[in-house]
Amino acid sequence: MTTKAFQKIYTKIDNITKATVTLRATGVGNDELATVGGHLAQVVKIMGDQVTLQVFEGTEGISTDAEVLFHGVPPTLKVGDGLAGRFFNAYGEPLEGGAPVEGEEREIGGPTVNPFRRRQPSELIATGIAGIDLNNTIVSGQKIPFFADPDQPYNQVMANVALRAKADKIILGGMGMTNDDFLYFKNLFENAGVLDRIVCFVNTTENPPVERLLVPDMALTAAEYFAADKGEKVLVLLTDMTLYADALAIVSNRMDQIPSKDSMPARSTRILQRSTRRLCSCHRVVRLPSSL
Amino acid sequence: MKTTGKVQGIISNIVIVRTEGAVSQNEICYITIGDVKLMAEVIKVIGKDAYVQVFDSTRGLKIGAIVEFEGHMLEATLAPGIISRNYDGLQNDLERMESLFIERGTKTDPIDYEKLWDYKPLAKVGDVVTAGDWLGEVKELWVDHKIMVPFVMEESYTVKSLTEAGQYNVNKVVAVLTDSKGEDHEVTMVQKWPVKKAIKGYVSKPRPSRIMETGVRAIDTFNPIADGGTGFIPGPFGAGKTVLQHAISKQAEADLIVMVACGERANEVVEIFAEFPHLDDPRTGHKLMERTTIICNTSNMPVAAREASVYTGMTIAEYYRAMGLKVLLLADSTSRWAQALREMSNRLEELPGQDAFPMDLSSIISSFYARAGLVHLRGGATGSVTFLGTVSPAGGNLKEPVTESTKKAARCFYALSQQRADSKRYPAIDPLDSYSKYLEYPEIVEYLDGHIENGWVKNVMEGKTLVRRGKEAAEQINILGDDGVPVEYHEMFWKSELVDFVILQQDAFDDIDANCPIERQKFMFDFVMEVCRKQYGFVEFEECSAFFKNLINLFKQLNYTVWQSEEFAKYESEIRSIVASK
Known part of the structure; x- marks a missing residue:
């Protein structure tokens, strides 16, 4: 994301809401990334020359003369073997320092799998939990939601499933996870000696909620790389989808969209479905703690 | 321009x-x-x-x-070569897409424009024809695929010339028609039709007068769907909607099946892709895939194409109906389509209706269901489109707008109940909530009298009453305790359990029990009713459960045994002797 020499810098923002800014700009593509006063943002609406940007970190402290730079590309993730064993934030930047991952830059949320090219799921993933294995078997290539109340030990169950499943890679997408839970996962994976099989994209409760919107697509892009390009078995854990949906509602609300059912945006159903897009050889476990 | x-x-x-x-x-x-x-x-x-x-x-x-x-x-391409294809919602052939991922803007031809077909003319020069009339035919797999006057040509035309029999591709001009003004129109084997309009081109649309066998007892016996009828299956997550639809798609007595996977999980479609080419159609001996067309817009594919997918499916079904075929259209699930409508309506900043669905949801659904039906074609043949949709009500709430609007439009209602699914009573079709309006049609009653046996509908009603009274008895027993009610209550409850276990429940994973032909259904139902009509005069309630549990077990064995085999006869006589001895 280096600044190109001929790039146009805008310095006049017309409107600022809690999550979005609107300004006049031309030649901007839909879904494109931008930087607003040093904060990362994404184009969510274009009306003539009025461009609306969703600022991931929130608009606190952004002034009407902040510098706005358009990157000309949608969010991407560099995929490569170097992803394994690393922890990233919602933008795909390594946490705890370390060198950025080298590899091919891929758009997140890209094209969908041709259903005709899928294989029929038939392989059991043994979790060692009788309630799952005997009654509600997880099959390789399936997606399974876990519904739970906040007082239930869902993260422990998911971590158990992750460790026992014979997957080559485990991708953890944490949305609105508490720092304690994040450290729980991290320590557990470290102690189990499986760090080299783990890729983590984490948005904790300390981070701005809107950033969460990037996490599922980041995790799935990495998963698709390992599954489709490398032919590995990948297990994806996304926790927790309710907080993800909350972030969608926040953005839609701040853009003055008409709320749909239960004040969720109308598109939430589709996004949830899309975010659980699966690959033929990719395991996936998704947690949806409340009924949606 | x-x-x-x-x-x-x-x-x-x-x-x-x-x-x-x-x-x-x-x-x-x-x-x-x-x-x-x-x-x-x-x-x-x-x-x-x-x-x-x-x-x-x-x-x-x-x-x-x-x-x-x-x-x-938005138009569908209608021509020979549609059967056994796998399309996306916009009729792109998924099989022709080489890559694992569907890249944006990928388009593939819905049919093979190069393939040669054995064509022979059916009409004669000088015939007066109009939209939907048969001009010629080609052999598509095992179907006599009729080449028709395009449905858009609604006036009256005279056949000026016809191409001789031979091998041609679909773009060959097979006929030249002259209209009333003397202008000539060339007709090829391909025609296009806007999917959101119903294909007319038939003489009349009578009330359905016969039932379509599905091999599922809870449907055929208790709440049959008519050939050319409409029905829907609402059911909460995990209640077995998809398994039931798959069973119907395998067993239904239809010439062609069009399956629309609308916003459902892709793995469910993959099962059809993987299995159907190998499975035999029990009625014709052809492969199941040779009568199945799949329209697939799974949950991860673009949402706007979802609406298109159900319309494309219906248009293809109507096209084959115009050839005099019996087509069964299955859509899984119409709720996802309604969600797509809701999303668009929200984007357009329309004022939301109930549960934020658009205000015209109800009319959209009913005009779609109205496209199904039995039709008389010119030339005497009949064709039918039977439509069976599933609805996934959020949280299993059958009062939500999609279920309510569909209930107004569809004639059969197969309510899948969470309670039955949880107690592993499959198919989880609730016998009391479900209904088929066709049982009230005099035409259907007459048909069932003639084809199954005299007074069949009366017997079915008696069976339903038995189940209802059994449920009431069970509630009384629960409240008053086992010995707080007369023994007859226990007898009534166990008789309803017998009907439940033997008739309503069916094992979709057993080769024999999965598909129950109507003749066998008649035998089993009559047999069970015969056993239930007898008053046994138990003295203690404990006797009741032991007696009926034994009977249920034997009846289940009967269900798993080859029809009218020696073993079958053995179980039958065993049951009869037990019943007679009491």
Whole structure:
């Protein structure tokens, strides 16, 4: 994301809401990334020359003369073997320092799998939990939601499933996870000696909620790389989808969209479905703690 | 001269286009982005601005992009070679897409334009014909695929010339027709039809007068669906909607099956892709895939194409109906389609109706269900489209708007109950909540009298009453305790359990029990009713359960045994002797 020499810098923002800014700009593509006063943002609406940007970190402290730079590309993730064993934030930047991952830059949320090219799921993933294995078997290539109340030990169950499943890679997408839970996962994976099989994209409760919107697509892009390009078995854990949906509602609300059912945006159903897009050889476990 | 326009605004997959000329509602247009073209449909026009819904991702689209309007609505291509294809919602052939991922803007031909077909003419020179009349036929797999006067040619025409029998591809002109003004029209084997309009081209649409066998006892015996009828299956998550639909698609007594996977999980479709080419159709001996066409817009594919997918499926079904075939259209699930409608309505900032669905949801659903039906064609043949949709009510709430609107439109209602699914009583069709309005049709009653046995519907009603009284008895027993009620209550309860276990429950994974032909259903139902009509005069309630548990076990063995085999006869006589001895 280096600044190109001929790039146009805008310095006049017309409107600022809690999550979005609107300004006049031309030649901007839909879904494109931008930087607003040093904060990362994404184009969510274009009306003539009025461009609306969703600022991931929130608009606190952004002034009407902040510098706005358009990157000309949608969010991407560099995929490569170097992803394994690393922890990233919602933008795909390594946490705890370390060198950025080298590899091919891929758009997140890209094209969908041709259903005709899928294989029929038939392989059991043994979790060692009788309630799952005997009654509600997880099959390789399936997606399974876990519904739970906040007082239930869902993260422990998911971590158990992750460790026992014979997957080559485990991708953890944490949305609105508490720092304690994040450290729980991290320590557990470290102690189990499986760090080299783990890729983590984490948005904790300390981070701005809107950033969460990037996490599922980041995790799935990495998963698709390992599954489709490398032919590995990948297990994806996304926790927790309710907080993800909350972030969608926040953005839609701040853009003055008409709320749909239960004040969720109308598109939430589709996004949830899309975010659980699966690959033929990719395991996936998704947690949806409340009924949606 | 095509109308063109420029992109003026983008809100997710709604694009606002400033047009330079006339556009019509629901017209198709293509938006150029780089070297691909994205298909879109006009859904609202305000002044010079057309609001279009894009059937693909609008990522990277910029203001000023060129838009070309096509001058027609979304159309299906109708020609030989549709059966056993796997399409997406816009009728792109998925099998022809080579890559694992579907790249944006990928288009493939719905049919093979090169393939040669054995054509022979059916009409004669000088015949007066109109839309839907048969001009010739080709052999598509095992189907006599009729080449018809295109449905758009609704006037009266005279056949001027016909091509001789021979091998041709679909673009061959097979007939020249002259209209009343003396102008000639060339007809090929391919025609196009806007999917949102119903195909007419038939003489009349009578009330359905016969039932369509599905091999599922809870449907055929208790709540049969008519050939040319409509029905729907609402059921909460995990209640077995898809397994039931798959069973019906395998066993139904139809010539062709069109399956629309609308917003469902892709793995469910993969099962059909993987299994159907190998399974035999028990009725004809052909492979199941040779009678099945799949339209697949799974949950991860573009949402706007979902609406298109159900219409494309219906159009294909209507096309084959016009050839005099019995077509069964299955859509899984119409709720996802309604969600797509809700999303669009929200984007257009329309005021929301109940549960934020658009206000016209009910009329959209009923006009769609109205396209099914039995038709008399010119020339005497009949064809039918039977439509069975599933609905996934959020949280299993059968009072939500999609279920309620569908209930008004469909004639059969197969309520899957969570309670039955939880107690592993499959198929989880609730015998008391479900209904079939066809049992009230005098035509159907007469048909069942003639084809099954005299007084069949009366017997079925008696069976339903038995189940209802059994449930009431069970509630009384629960409240008052086992010995707080008369023994007859226990007897009544166990008789209803017998009907439940033997008739209503069916093992979809057992080769024999999975598919129960109507003759066997008649035997089993009559047999069970015969046993239930007898008053046993138990003294202690404990006797009751032991007696009926034994009977249920034997009856279940009967269900798992080959029809009228020696073993079958053995179980039958064992049951009879037990019943007689008491």
